[in-house]
Amino acid sequence: MSLNVDHMSELFKAIGEPTRLRILVLLGRGDLTVSDLTQVLSQSQPRVSRHLKLLTEAGVVTRYQEGSWAWFRLGDRTVERALTDAALQNIDMTGNAMQRDIERLENVRRDRQARAADYFAQNAADWDELRSLHAPDDAVEAAMLTAIKGRQIDAMLDLGTGTGRLLELFAPHYQSAVGIDMSREMLAVARAKLENARITKATIRQGDVSAPPVERGRFDLVTIHQVLHYLDEPQVVLNEAARALRAGGTLLVVDFASHDLEYLRDKHAHQRLGFSDEQITGWLREAGLGFERVELFSTTSSTAGSGVGLTVKLWVARDPRQLMASNDHNTTKVLETV
Numbered sequence: 166m167s168l169n170v171d172h173m174s175e176l177f178k179a180i181g182e183p184t185r186l187r188i189l190v191l192l193g194r195g196d197l198t199v200s201d202l203t204q205v206l207s208q209s210q211p212r213v214s215r216h217l218k219l220l221t222e223a224g225v226v227t228r229y230q231e232g233s234w235a236w237f238r239l240g241d242r243t244v245e246r247a248l249t250d251a252a253l254q255n256i257d258m259t260g261n262a263m264q265r266d267i268e269r270l271e272n273v274r275r276d277r278q279a280r281a282a283d284y285f286a287q288n289a290a291d292w293d294e295l296r297s298l299h300a301p302d303d304a305v306e307a308a309m310l311t312a313i314k315g316r317q318i319d320a321m322l323d324l325g326t327g328t329g330r331l332l333e334l335f336a337p338h339y340q341s342a343v344g345i346d347m348s349r350e351m352l353a354v355a356r357a358k359l360e361n362a363r364i365t366k367a368t369i370r371q372g373d374v375s376a377p378p379v380e381r382g383r384f385d386l387v388t389i390h391q392v393l394h395y396l397d398e399p400q401v402v403l404n405e406a407a408r409a410l411r412a413g414g415t416l417l418v419v420d421f422a423s424h425d426l427e428y429l430r431d432k433h434a435h436q437r438l439g440f441s442d443e444q445i446t447g448w449l450r451e452a453g454l455g456f457e458r459v460e461l462f463s464t465t466s467s468t469a470g471s472g473v474g475l476t477v478k479l480w481v482a483r484d485p486r487q488l489m490a491s492n493d494h495n496t497t498k499v500l501e502t503v
Contacts, residue, residue, distance in 0.1 A: 168244055176245060179223035180252055184208070185216050187266055189239070192226065193253050194270065195365050196238040196356070205269040225249055229370055229378075238368050241341065278357040305477055306334055308460050309417050312481050313338060313386060321367075322384040322409050324374040324402060325392030329355030332367040339386065342367040345377045375401045381408045390419045394437045400448040407452035412486035416454060418445065422461065422476040445480050454482040 191197060191205060202213050217237055220226035224245045226237050240246060318339040323331045326344030328351060346352050349371060356369050372378045374392060387406045393399035406416050421439035429435040446456045462477040
């Protein structure tokens, strides 16, 4: 893609201003709010908002809403992002102004991480109790990584991202990622974890997993980890996952096998007591996906006097279409497999 002279001139004007360049450097380290940038830059909110407006209109920065908060991140348009990256790579980061910005940004992040840690600490008992009922997370995570071995992942979508663990786990394997969750508290935890891990190629958005605010047909990998049992209509989320997948993309679903621990409905807000293979594979077929395999992870636990633990399952599915590039016409065709 190329830009005409007028558009390119406007793009250079948007980027070529000291405060806006400082903003781009900061956004290059992760998503930020107007309030964050106001604290870091020591400028008024109207002035910072004006700079963000110009950068957004130029396509250099993207704005998204999370409840009453507006978040900003570097845009992903090809030409605009390439120009931004080139500018950021050549900025002298040793100057006093830039060093102060980075130090203030770290203070903002530490405050955010402290708030997130406090929330997580208050709820840690419930999380630990639930974890004690099923197989260790590392076994499941290892199987998920094995499931995508050898597959190219340009873009990943994590529906019901929670604390952002999967965005962190798969970070070495994707070019960009989006995590969706309704809970602002969980998103705060996720954002703090990603910032602490220095993962800047993943973005967090507040949204309904039954109607995720993402582009359809964009993602090579979609993950749904321990989410479906909280939902009244799990099949709706599987349909949305299928729509989000590119041709040949992979869907990984992790959840509980059918069980009879009724107390989880009241204590942990579970709507469904696990799922059978027939349920999941049926929904996958209805969503137009090809089922590949299922893996199970069992344990036993005496928690709550049950004497029986939960079996975790990993269902692997794939979009049955294949991409075929036509060199003669420089086009890409989507073909159905048979």
